[in-house]
Amino acid sequence: xxxxxxxxxxxxVFEEAPVELRCNYSSSVSVYxxxxxxxxxxxxxxxxxxLSGSTLVESINGFEAEFNKSQxxxxxxxxxVHLSDTAEYFCxxxxxxxxxxxxxxxxxxxxxxx
Amino acid sequence: xxxxxxxxxxxxxxxxxxxxxxxxxxxxxxxxxWYRQDPxxxxxxxxxxxxxxxxQKGDIAEGYSVSREKKESFPLTVTSAQKNPTAFYLCxxxxxxxxxxxxxxxxxxxxxxxx
Numbered sequence: 001x002x003x004x005x006x007x008x009x010x011x012x013v014f015e016e017a018p019v020e021l022r023c024n025y026s027s028s029v030s031v032y033x034x035x036x037x038x039x040x041x042x043x044x045x046x047x048x049x050x051l052s053g054s055t056l057v058e059s060i061n062g063f064e065a066e067f068n069k070s071q072x073x074x075x076x077x078x079x080x081v082h083l084s085d086t087a088e089y090f091c092x093x094x095x096x097x098x099x100x101x102x103x104x105x106x107x108x109x110x111x112x113x114x
Numbered sequence: 115x116x117x118x119x120x121x122x123x124x125x126x127x128x129x130x131x132x133x134x135x136x137x138x139x140x141x142x143x144x145x146x147x148w149y150r151q152d153p154x155x156x157x158x159x160x161x162x163x164x165x166x167x168x169x170q171k172g173d174i175a176e177g178y179s180v181s182r183e184k185k186e187s188f189p190l191t192v193t194s195a196q197k198n199p200t201a202f203y204l205c206x207x208x209x210x211x212x213x214x215x216x217x218x219x220x221x222x223x224x225x226x227x228x229x
Contacts, residue, residue, distance in 0.1 A: 009154065032215050043118075043204055043220030044157075045197050051215050090156060099164060100145055100216050101172075106156040 002027040002093050004105035012111045013081055021076040021108045023065075023091035031093040033074045034102065035065055047089070048072065052057045061085075086112045116141050118221035120205050125226045127192070127199070135190045135224045137205035144210035146188035147218065150174060151202040160203075163188055164210050193224065200228045 005024045013019045027032065027085050042056040048059040055067040065076045074091060091105040126134045130211045149157040159172030162183040163174050173187065177196025182188055188207075192199045203227050206218040 004156075033219075036220075041223070041225075043222045044206075044218075045220070046217045049217065094214075094215070099145075099162065099170075100210060100218070101162065101204075102157075102160060102218060104156040104158075106154060 002031060002095065002103040003027075004091050004093055004103055006091055006095045006108050007016060008108050009065075009106065010109045010111065012113055014113050016080045018079050019077065019081050019085075019089075019110065021089050021110065021112075023074045023076065023105060025072050025074065025091070026092050027093060027095070030096045032096065033065075033067060034065070034092040035059075035063070035074070035076050035082065036092060037102075038090065042050055043102075047076075060072035081110070081112050083112050086109060117217055118205060118207055120203075120221040120224050122224060125180045125220065125224055126225065127228050129228055132191055133226065135192070135203055135205075135226070137190065137221060138186055139186045139188075139205075139207045139219075140186060141219060142185070143207035143219070144185070145208045145216075146182070146205040146206075148172075148178075148180065148190045149190070149204045149206065151204055159206065160190065191229050192195055192205075199226055199228060201218075 003026045034049045035047040037047045038070045058064045092102045118119040121136045147162040161180045163169035179191045205221040208216045208218045
C-alpha cells in the first residue's frame, strides 16, 4: 500500500522569498514521484516528476524537487516565488508496476503575499 | 487542441436524483480515471479504466457507476446511494504502459452541489 503525507496544509510566503513544500511517502514497493499544481477552480497540471537517474528534477518555471530515498521524501523548492505561484500543490506517488494509478497527498496551499 | 473536456462545469442536484458527469478526451489515451476532491483530503480515486469495456473500482466507488463504451468517453454517474456527493470531480487520462511512469492529464473539473 502507498500513502503520501504533506504536513503543511497552508504555506504563506512573501513575494521573492524562498519556499519549501514538504512531502513524505510510505510504500512497500518502489515508486515514481510527482508534483502537480492546481490553480483555483481548475484541474491539475504536472509540475515535475522523478522516474530514475538524477535525484534532482526541475520544472520550467523554477521549481525543483529532490528525491531522498533514505528519508522517503520529495520536497518541492523554489528560491524566489512570484505572485503567480499562488496555487495548491499536490505530491503523488505511483508504483513502478501494475496499473498507472496515482496516490495523492492532501495538498499544500501556497499563498504568495505581495 | 488535444485535451480533456468535462461538462458541465457546475451541476446542482436534488437529493435522491442520479446525475451523470461527462468526460471526453481526444488524446488517444487508453486509460481514464475519475477522482473526487474534497477540501483538506486531496484527490481520491473513484473508478479507473485501462481499456474500452473494462473498468475497476478505486478507493471510494460506493454510490458511483461508470461505463467505457468508447475510448474517448468515460462518464461518471453519481447515484442517490452516494451519501455525500457534494464535491469537485476530476477526470484524467494517460497512456497505458505497464507501471506508473506515465503522466496523467486532467480535465477542468465539475463542481457538484446537492441541494
